[in-house]
Amino acid sequence: MIGFNEELLGRLADQLKRLPQAARDGEVDYDIIAGQLDRYRRRLGFWYERQWQMEGLDIDHDQRTVAYRDRAIAFTRREFQLFVMLVSRSPNFISPNRLLVEAWHDGQLPEETLRTYVARVRAKLASLGASVVIKNQPRRGYAIVFSEAREVV
Numbered sequence: 001m002i003g004f005n006e007e008l009l010g011r012l013a014d015q016l017k018r019l020p021q022a023a024r025d026g027e028v029d030y031d032i033i034a035g036q037l038d039r040y041r042r043r044l045g046f047w048y049e050r051q052w053q054m055e056g057l058d059i060d061h062d063q064r065t066v067a068y069r070d071r072a073i074a075f076t077r078r079e080f081q082l083f084v085m086l087v088s089r090s091p092n093f094i095s096p097n098r099l100l101v102e103a104w105h106d107g108q109l110p111e112e113t114l115r116t117y118v119a120r121v122r123a124k125l126a127s128l129g130a131s132v133v134i135k136n137q138p139r140r141g142y143a144i145v146f147s148e149a150r151e152v153v
Contacts, residue, residue, distance in 0.1 A: 005037040045088070057130055059087070068130040075124065078104065082117050086134060086144035093140040118142060 012030050058067040064080040065072050075083060085103035086094065094102070096114050101107040122134050131147045 001040055005033055005040065009033055009037065057128075057132065059084075066125075066128065068128040071128050073124045073128055075121070079117055079121050079124070082114075083121050083144075086121075086142060089143070091143055091145045093135075093137055093143040095141040099142060 009030065012033070016030065056068055059065075060067070061084075064075045064077065066075070066083070067073075081103045082099065085099060096111045097107055100109050100111075100114055118134055118136075125132055125134070132144060133147045134142055134144050136142050
């Protein structure tokens with residue numbers, strides 16, 4: 001639903017730009033769809049946050065840290081931006097170019113830079129011992145998911 005509404009809003013915004021001011025009655029529809037999209041995003045964010053809590057992971061946005069059980073890791077600013085973007089889209093895959101644009105607002109950075117940061121975030125997550133991993137699929141991109149194997153306590 002989120003993807004559909006994003007695409008619909010994009011098309012509607014393009015069409016509204018082409019219309020004369022007197023014919024822009026569609027702006028009311030645009031606002032309704034935008035409000036609905038915002039509610040979907042908030043609901044999705046709530047359930048992702050809830051899943052993270054149930055898994056025992058605590059994300060502190062102010063300190064840029066992630067804690068799991070008795071361990072905590074700190075991220076650099078860029079690492080945390082990448083991590084948050086992956087978490088916000090989990091379990092969906094995001095293309096490398098889209099990650100560069102949405103996480104760092106810079107589509108001109110080379111993909112090698114992204115791969116370096118992905119490797120750093122992977123290593124830090126592995127040091128936590130949590131069951132969360134960053135997966136990569138060719139032509140689809142990266143996704144952060146909970147792995148099947150659970151650590152037995």
